[in-house]
Amino acid sequence: MHEEERPLVGWSRVADAPEMLETIQRNRRTSIIWTWVFSLLFPVGFLIAGLFSDEMPLNEALMVGFGLGLFILAINLWRFANTKRRAWDGVVVKKMEKRHYKRHDDGSSHAYMEYIVLVETEQGKTKRIVERKRGRDMYDYLVVGDRVRYHPALETYEKYDKSKDEVIYCNVCRGRNPISKDRCDRCNNLLFK
Numbered sequence: 353m354h355e356e357e358r359p360l361v362g363w364s365r366v367a368d369a370p371e372m373l374e375t376i377q378r379n380r381r382t383s384i385i386w387t388w389v390f391s392l393l394f395p396v397g398f399l400i401a402g403l404f405s406d407e408m409p410l411n412e413a414l415m416v417g418f419g420l421g422l423f424i425l426a427i428n429l430w431r432f433a434n435t436k437r438r439a440w441d442g443v444v445v446k447k448m449e450k451r452h453y454k455r456h457d458d459g460s461s462h463a464y465m466e467y468i469v470l471v472e473t474e475q476g477k478t479k480r481i482v483e484r485k486r487g488r489d490m491y492d493y494l495v496v497g498d499r500v501r502y503h504p505a506l507e508t509y510e511k512y513d514k515s516k517d518e519v520i521y522c523n524v525c526r527g528r529n530p531i532s533k534d535r536c537d538r539c540n541n542l543l544f545k
Contacts, residue, residue, distance in 0.1 A: 360515040360531070363501055364544035367439070367510075367523075375524060375541055376505045380432070387428040394420040437504045442471040442479060444498045447491060467491035471500055481509070489521060489528065510544045520545065 366372050398417025402410035448468050455461045467488040469481040479502070481490050490509060494500065499512035508523040520531050520543050527538035535542060 360517075360545060361513045363512060364510060366542045366544045367503055369542060372542060379524070380505075383428070383432070387425065391421045391425040391428075394418075394424065434504055439501055439503050440473050440475070440479075441499065441501050442473040444469055444494050444496050444500060445472045445478075446470040447494070447496060469494050471502075489526065493517075493519070493521060514545065 395414070395417035398408075398413040398420075399410075401408050402413025402417075405413075408416075447470070450466045450468065451463055452466060453461045453463050464485050467483045469491055471479045471481065473479060481494075483489065483491055494509075494511065501510045501512070502508075503510060503523060506523045508521070508526065510523065511517070514520060514531065517531050519528050520533070521528055522536035522539060522541060523544050524541040525536060525539040527536050529537050529543060531545075533543060534545065
């Protein structure tokens with residue numbers, strides 16, 4: 353479809369396209385594999401450290417390793433459960449910047465910025481998009497008043513009205529693309545237009 357024929361206003365149908373559903377499934381399988389790898393890597397790594405290092409007793413190494421493995425597993429199971437939720441729509445109601453200071457053990461500190469976009473859902477809940485330091489893509493992309501849709505399976509946002517935009521962000525890899533493109537320059541997945 354040529355750009356002139358595409359209205360760029362409205363929710364994209366790409367989220368339900370067979371190609372995108374396959375991409376979501378493939379990403380989910382990859383995430384599950386890496387979850388198990390890291391969940392097992394910590395116990396095995398600390399077991400080896402406990403067996404071959406005098407600095408860490410074996411029982412302590414096993415407790416730390418299994419604790420970290422279970423922690424990684426729990427975080428990812430929670431994340432997978434959230435990706436199965438339904439998409440929700442909302443409106444950007446506020447944007448703000450906050451300066452934070454991180455203190456180090458040596459007494460020094462450094463400042464960093466948080467860029468926050470508040471979205472009020474149709475159910476009246478307030479959701480926060482928080483970006484840190486230089487990664488402020490959604491903060492710069494979204495404007496107060498924009499309608500957005502959150503896609504839990506991809507953990508990304510889609511803007512309803514893209515007609516005035518010069519760029520569009522890929523919902524798979526989050527890469528920045530010219531609005532004229534139909535596929536992401538980085539990952540070659542369909543863009544939500």
